[in-house]
Amino acid sequence: MGDFIDTALGFPSVVFTVLLAVVVCYWIVVLAGALDTETDGGLDGLLDRLGLGGTPATVVLSIVVAVAWFASLVGTVLLPDNAFLDILVLIASLVVAWAVANQLRRPLRRFFPTAPEASRHDFVGRECVIRTGRVEVDFGQAEVHAADGSSAIVQVRQTGVDTFTVGTRAVIYDYDSAGEFFWVVPADLSNQSKDR
Known part of the structure; x- marks a missing residue:
């Protein structure tokens, strides 16, 4: 357990560990009913330009953070401790997370219709x-x-x-x-x- 905590709190995983803690807290607050999953148009527009549009930004960003965190843990464990390799793991984790989020947003899109409700x-x-x-x-x-x-x-x-x-x-x-x-x-x- 100590090795896991050391890896999660070491660079580059610590970047995603902090973000993952924020994501987990956010979803706890959403489940408690204090917030909804709506985001502003600016964040949705940014994700559209990155090829990750079509689902709420909070969902896509949660997927990116979770996958990047896991990928950085795996990269840190598999590769020797080296500053250059650590930066490479950080970048590779983001690329893998983007690819996974891009693939998952398509099936998730049907659960988040964008058409306005009929009146x-x-x-x-x-x-x-x-x-x-x-x-x-x-x-x-x-x-x-x-x-x-x-x-x-x-x-x-x-x-x-x-x-x-x-x-x-x-x-x-x-x-x-x-x-x-x-x-x-x-x-x-x-x-x-x-x-x-």
């Missing part, structure tokens, strides 16, 4: 097709298509005296979150106002 407000401004015989201030349904091509039947309402029947095309212009319905106007009415 009902995404339907505002979209055209829909009325699916009920009428639309009034307290009744109506329509079918609307999302940007990804999926469709949904949504509750719709109108404030005016427009006539809506099954198959009428309408435009969603607002969402009422309290009532969980969309306000609509006839599509031809919205086109007329654009032409003016």
Whole structure:
């Protein structure tokens, strides 16, 4: 055990031992719920330029530090004690860590989707097709298509005296979150106002 501690606290492993301690403390705090894994765009941008983008920076950096620490331990044990070789082990550990993180980020990417979460407000401004015989201030349904091509039947309402029947095309212009319905106007009415 003493040899392991001496190796972990000797150069070049000590560099990664300190970083590994920081990483372990960070993940303990995350698991306790005091932090999340979000990072700023600058760090993500830097990792993108290094070819390590696509997953949260904290995850990628944790992998780099853990692999570099292990590689530096192995290099220190296998090679004789020499200042030049120690620097070579430090550089080689970083290269190995980058290669491993680059390979692991691809399968990990599916666990960290980057697309924004869908919202009902995404339907505002979209055209829909009325699916009920009428639309009034307290009744109506329509079918609307999302940007990804999926469709949904949504509750719709109108404030005016427009006539809506099954198959009428309408435009969603607002969402009422309290009532969980969309306000609509006839599509031809919205086109007329654009032409003016």
